[in-house]
Amino acid sequence: xxxxxxxxxxxxxxxxxxxxxxxxxxxxxxxxxxxxxxxxxxxxxxxxxxxxxxxxxxxxxxxxxxxxxxxxxxxxxxxxxxxxxxxxxxxxxxxxxxxxxxxxxxxxxxxxxxxxxxxxxxxxxxxxxxxxxxxxxxxxxxxxxxxxxxxxxxxxxxxxxxxxxxxxxxxxxxxxxxxxxxxxxxxxxxxxxxxxxxxxxxxxxxxxxxxxxxxxxxxxxxxxxxxxxxxxxxxxxxxxxxxxxxxxxxxxxxxxxxxxxxxxxxx
Numbered sequence: 372x373x374x375x376x377x378x379x380x381x382x383x384x385x386x387x388x389x390x391x392x393x394x395x396x397x398x399x400x401x402x403x404x405x406x407x408x409x410x411x412x413x414x415x416x417x418x419x420x421x422x423x424x425x426x427x428x429x430x431x432x433x434x435x436x437x438x439x440x441x442x443x444x445x446x447x448x449x450x451x452x453x454x455x456x457x458x459x460x461x462x463x464x465x466x467x468x469x470x471x472x473x474x475x476x477x478x479x480x481x482x483x484x485x486x487x488x489x490x491x492x493x494x495x496x497x498x499x500x501x502x503x504x505x506x507x508x509x510x511x512x513x514x515x516x517x518x519x520x521x522x523x524x525x526x527x528x529x530x531x532x533x534x535x536x537x538x539x540x541x542x543x544x545x546x547x548x549x550x551x552x553x554x555x556x557x558x559x560x561x562x563x564x565x566x567x568x569x570x571x572x573x574x575x576x577x578x579x580x581x582x583x584x585x586x587x588x589x590x591x592x593x594x595x596x597x598x599x600x601x602x603x604x605x606x607x608x609x610x611x612x613x614x615x616x617x618x619x620x621x622x623x624x625x626x627x628x629x630x631x632x633x634x635x636x637x638x
Contacts, residue, residue, distance in 0.1 A: 381591045381592065382594040397538055400536070401632070415577060416578065417537075417584055417588055420588045422566060423567065425566075426563050426567035440505065442509055443509065443561060447525060447526035447529075447544070448568035450525065451530030452568055452569070454569075455533050459577050461531075475630045478626050482623060507553060518551065525547030525551075529543040534572075539569070
């Protein structure tokens, strides 16, 4: 692929993932493996590095729109940073074939919670329930130590998947928060904010264990920066619910196809 096409591709991916609250690892990894011919282990740190651009500018844009809940996000991020270290260690000792097959399984497993998320986005909650959920995200310590620890553990699991596979781990966040009573629509901006911590810490953990192709990172990251910043701005000017549901459905189909490909792809 010509190097100058990378920023264009990055704009598309960056906009897509900030629409749906992800970081693009499910797209970056296949792109790096199939288009650029990298091994899975080589693709992981590049995917994480590229997600720094997406999550940084996406966080700024979502914060300006009031979609980032800082206290709950920081508790989640604390667990996520620890989790990326665990995931990175496992990825360095696992065989290439094992990582590819496990990634394929993860993509297919992700399909169900993604479907649940699409359904949840279509449901309208009472204003009092939305206020309760926002308060939990804004003031987690008010809701007890148990709730705070659960939020930390959600971040830990999400961070582990990010460090292990180079993905955003957003689906893990969605499922975890859904289990404690928070709907997906309320954590899109916060998940992008947490992703910034996962991407930076994951890259730092991987930095000494793998070579990073900084040319790909810079060119692809330039595009994702633009897309990550423009995504929420564009979404705010169109019909948000219909756009998010359509993009989620398209992304769901892509994830399933990618999972099947990695399950049958020879190393």
